[in-house]
Amino acid sequence: MVIKVLISVDMEGIAGIVHPAETTPERYDYERGRRLMTAAANAVVEGVIDTEPAAEVLVADSHGPYRNILPEDLDRRARLIRGKPRELGMLAGLQAGAQVVMFVGYHARAGASGVLAHTIADAILDVRINGRSHGEIGINTLLAGSCGASVVLASGDDAACEEFSALVPGGIIVPVKRGLGQHAADSLHPQEANDRLRQSAGQAIRRHGEHRPVAVPRQLGIEVDLHQPRSADLAALIPGIARTGRTVTFTAEDMTAAYGMLQLLALLTHIGP
Template sequence: MSINVHISIDMEGVSGVVHTDQTGQKGYDYNMMRKAMTLEANAAIEGSFEAGATTVVVNDSHGSMRNLLPYMLDQRAELISGSPKPLGMMQGVDDNSDISMCIGYHSRPGEKGILSHTIRGSSVVQHFYINDKPSSEFEINAGIAGYYNVAIGMIAGDSDIVNDAKNLIPNIIGAPVKATINKFSAKNLSGNETFKLIKNKAIECVENYQEFKPIKYKTPVKMSVEFTSDLMADVVSFIPGIKRESRQVISFESQDYIEAWKCMYASILLAGIPY
């Protein structure tokens, strides 16, 4: 029996990351932390194969989505890199995946957690809503995976997103690699302890992958975005089907979750263009 594993890896939830200077390509510490990101991916890959995975696909899910170091990445895995991608942080989950994992994840705006934000950060997106509920990238991505009947069985990141994920998926396997102090500080596990934790939790996830259930949001699904400025909402409102909820909030409703997601994702990308 084959087991195909999908891994979505972000950067803000990687152990040691506490500031945007570490996550942006122009930051002084960026090159060091992209290596840490790659090593955390490797820990999940190693655990997956040790537990019996047939294939592992890793989707680089941070910023430009060109952060993972291809020649440092475990060569047994396939890498999806670059952006934009239709499924964003979950690209590849629709390709016969049996289970998905989220590594390096973080909380949504307004919640305690390291570098909390949603998709494009506070310069563009203030809040993202699913059926009028403020939602994190994890919650959005759980719906994308669920659309393709794939469950998310593991999450690694700061203590707050791990706890928050359990509200949506009670039996999800959590790997908290750092304890949040505030948005820009944390108590981090050492590198070795981080890799050991992620590997062991990945093993547990793959060995029990059939125990997890895909997330299916109520339809019709309504997705909304609160932008940072009126102008962003002005421009996005040109798109047919978009509803203007208020000066900075737009929404789109559909019977199809992926249709709603693609509309919101395209809207966020459009809003982020300087005018």
Template sequence: MKVYLSVDMEGVTGLTDPEEMHAGGRGYERGCELMTADANAVIEAAFLRGAEAVVVNDAHSSTKNLRVDLIDPRCTLIRGPYKPMRMGQGLDASFDAACFVGYHACAGTPNGVLNHTWMGKEIQNVWINGEISGETRLVAGYAGSLGVPVVLVTGDEAVCEEARALLGDVETVAVKKGIDKFSAELVPPARAQEMIGEATLRALDRRADFRPYTIEAPYTLAVEWNSTAIAASCANIPGVRLAGPRHTEFTTEDYGDIMALFGIFSMIAGTVACSSGVYG
């Protein structure tokens, strides 16, 4: 059995503050330790259930957040920026199960801790084939295009609700309950990581119950940006069309193109926003 982990940070046990999400911020180093501990809870359970290989993808921001010195030595770790498939890097059809750890709800979700979709202020909304999509749907769609089912999602209560609405009876672990975007009622780390391990065991025990989440091709990705400048810049990418002052659209038969395009979008949007000061 091969198990794949995509590990984000906003939904990690104990974290609520934007400062904790970025290198140099207050609490970031401790946040990396907590992120690694959540991942390790899944890895340990996977090997307890007989996994032959566990591949972990650091899927947050710089993708250099998981502590290499603290990660379970039995796994392999994918880290570093500019990975072609970003949050789905390393995933292929050979995996039996995918787990999403530390995920968060899509942009605009009430009481979703650190809710956003792919970027922070730059992206207002994302749709795939006309359906609003957060990162859970985006990455689950990629896994499904490869025939890999998502069996576990951990994060706050809001993303767990989002995952169940999307994926059905998927195992979920809510490690915090959002009060607002930047505050939450937390499950202490020791108990939260125990819950994550228990849920992973349950998920892998019944992995035959899960089916890949599939979106019918062709795939149309629509993005509502916060800026006309970002939309216009992204529309210069071949195949991307301007569908409104702040909207872009892109259609493809290959879901991998969606994942790759988001990486390019992020670089362009980040550059425009960062060079625009208060207007970004």
């Protein structure tokens, strides 16, 4: 049986990256950030295919505009999903039947003590699913589980790795830096980090049969705390959303529906030009 692997790559959790100038298009250090992100993605692709040569590998560019990885520099054995908006956002590719998911370059949730910590967008202060606070790691892990896929690896700073381990006990973590603040870290050299990613991706593939998709409740109650009252004003215009102050709530019949609504909220309530 051919293993289908989805590698979702964010940027804030890449080794060496600590500041929005490195993650934001048109900022002075963004091109360096793109190169570091692409190299990290390649390390994981190599680890997967070196271990399982027949694996089908999809790489989902999952940061900001979803147009960061340099297509011409990505390992040619992988297919690249890029651009937004798109169905399933950071996990686009699950629709193609991916059974194994890896999170690369992920960050901790909003309010956590982690490098460039946030949840989906600056306009969002917190997301709670059935009362439990989740960042992108938790939201995406639940989405993968609802689609029958197992998340087997996560890399990022120490806070992101701890967040993942709390959700997926036994999942492989690759901490590539230790957070010293929102814009500061003690980081591995990128080449050292990529060596560890390559080795860990191979290990995750060898052990993937030990993992099962996380269980997802049948009924989902979602609460989203927003940064600005105006954002809540806009969100309240969406049918099915209720508002109390800066918190908006809705129910969803499954994680796919919940995820789509969260993507819409993030786009609708975007802070900035």
